[in-house]
Amino acid sequence: MGLLKKSQVPLVGVDISSTAVKLVQLSRAGERYRVEHYAIEPLPANAVVEKNIVEIDAVAGAVRRALTRSGSKAKHAAAAVAGSAVITKIIPMPADLDDEEMESQVELEASNYIPYPIEEVNLDYEVLGAMPGNGEMVQVLLAASRSENVELRASALELGGLAAKVMDVEALAIENAFALVSHSLNLPHGGLVALVDVGASTTTLNILRNGRSLYSREQAFGGKQLTDEVMRRYGLSYEDAVLAKRQGGLPESYAIEVLEPFKETLVQQVGRLLQFFYAGSEFNRVDQIVLAGGCASIPGLAEMAVEQLGVPTVVANPLAQMTLGGRVQAHMLQQDAPALMIAVGLALRSFD
Known part of the structure; x- marks a missing residue:
C-alpha cells in the first residue's frame, strides 16, 4: 500500500491520535463539500503512546464505535502515519x-x-x-x-471494520485541510502561516507558504498536561477528567487556577517553536498563526496568543464553508472542528 496513492472510492478519514479516534466522511457537489458523517471516540489511556499504537484491540474497538456512532456505511478508510515516523x-x-x-x-x-x-x-x-x-x-x-508503522494502523482499521485504501502522512493531511482554511485568512502573497496543531502529548508547528509546508517541528507538550492537572487537583480518573474538560462541570476555581496557567504555558511553547524556526531560517516573523487540535477550542487562547506573540491568530475551522448531513449536530461540530484537521485532510483524499 502506497503512502500517497490516489483513491476512487468513498473514503472515511480516520485520525488515530494519542487520545481519540476521529472520523470524518465528506461528499462533494460541484465545488461545495458536505459533512456526511463524523465522530470522535475516546481511547483508553496509553492505547496509543506518542502516536504509536500499543493496544491494537483497544484502537480497533474505538474505530468500530466511531463508525457506528457516525452512521457511516463506508468500507474504506484513509489514515496517516505520524510525521516522526516518516x-x-x-x-x-x-x-x-x-x-x-x-x-x-x-x-x-x-x-x-x-x-x-x-x-x-x-x-x-x-x-x-x-x-x-x-x-x-x-x-x-x-x-x-x-512497514510496521503502516501495517499496525492498517490492522487496527481492519479489525475495526474498515479497509485501509490510503495511507498518508499527517503533515500532508494537515496541508490538505489547510487549503479549506487559507481563503479566509488575510494573507499577503507569499505570506507565512504558522499552523500550530496542539495534540494530547505533542504540539506540531508547520510553517506554510502558498499552501506548501516549508518547515515542521514537534515539541513534547499538549492537552495531556491539562488533563493530568485536572486529575491531580480534583481527584478524578483519566476518563472523567477528559469528559470534564470537554463538557464542563468543574469547580469555579478551575478557570483561574488551572486553565489560565495552562494557556500561558501553551502560548509560551508556541513562542518557543517559532523562535526555533526563526533561528534556523532567513525569516524573523510570520504573518498569521492558525491554531488547530483539541486545545485550540479553549476560550480566549487565540486572544492570548495575539497579545503575547504579536501575531494575528485564528482558530482553524476546516468545515466552516461546508453544508451538513442530517446526522451531524452543528454545535458539536463547531466545538470539535479544530481537532478534525487531520481527519478532514484524509477525508479529502476521496476526491483526488
Whole structure:
C-alpha cells in the first residue's frame, strides 16, 4: 500500500491520535463539500503512546464505535502515519522518465536517504512539478515509513471494520485541510502561516507558504498536561477528567487556577517553536498563526496568543464553508472542528 496513492472510492478519514479516534466522511457537489458523517471516540489511556499504537484491540474497538456512532456505511478508510515516523525528502528527477523508470529511479535514490533496509520500508512518491529554473528536471516528493508503522494502523482499521485504501502522512493531511482554511485568512502573497496543531502529548508547528509546508517541528507538550492537572487537583480518573474538560462541570476555581496557567504555558511553547524556526531560517516573523487540535477550542487562547506573540491568530475551522448531513449536530461540530484537521485532510483524499 502506497503512502500517497490516489483513491476512487468513498473514503472515511480516520485520525488515530494519542487520545481519540476521529472520523470524518465528506461528499462533494460541484465545488461545495458536505459533512456526511463524523465522530470522535475516546481511547483508553496509553492505547496509543506518542502516536504509536500499543493496544491494537483497544484502537480497533474505538474505530468500530466511531463508525457506528457516525452512521457511516463506508468500507474504506484513509489514515496517516505520524510525521516522526516518516522520512520525507524532495529530490530532483529527470522530467522525461516514464512511470516505470521513475519508480525504479526513486527506489534507487531512496536508499541514499533511508537509514533502514529498503525491504522494511513502505515507500511512495509524488511528482510536485517542474524544478524552478530548470525545465528538464521535476521535483519529486519521496515519503517513506517503516512497514510496521503502516501495517499496525492498517490492522487496527481492519479489525475495526474498515479497509485501509490510503495511507498518508499527517503533515500532508494537515496541508490538505489547510487549503479549506487559507481563503479566509488575510494573507499577503507569499505570506507565512504558522499552523500550530496542539495534540494530547505533542504540539506540531508547520510553517506554510502558498499552501506548501516549508518547515515542521514537534515539541513534547499538549492537552495531556491539562488533563493530568485536572486529575491531580480534583481527584478524578483519566476518563472523567477528559469528559470534564470537554463538557464542563468543574469547580469555579478551575478557570483561574488551572486553565489560565495552562494557556500561558501553551502560548509560551508556541513562542518557543517559532523562535526555533526563526533561528534556523532567513525569516524573523510570520504573518498569521492558525491554531488547530483539541486545545485550540479553549476560550480566549487565540486572544492570548495575539497579545503575547504579536501575531494575528485564528482558530482553524476546516468545515466552516461546508453544508451538513442530517446526522451531524452543528454545535458539536463547531466545538470539535479544530481537532478534525487531520481527519478532514484524509477525508479529502476521496476526491483526488
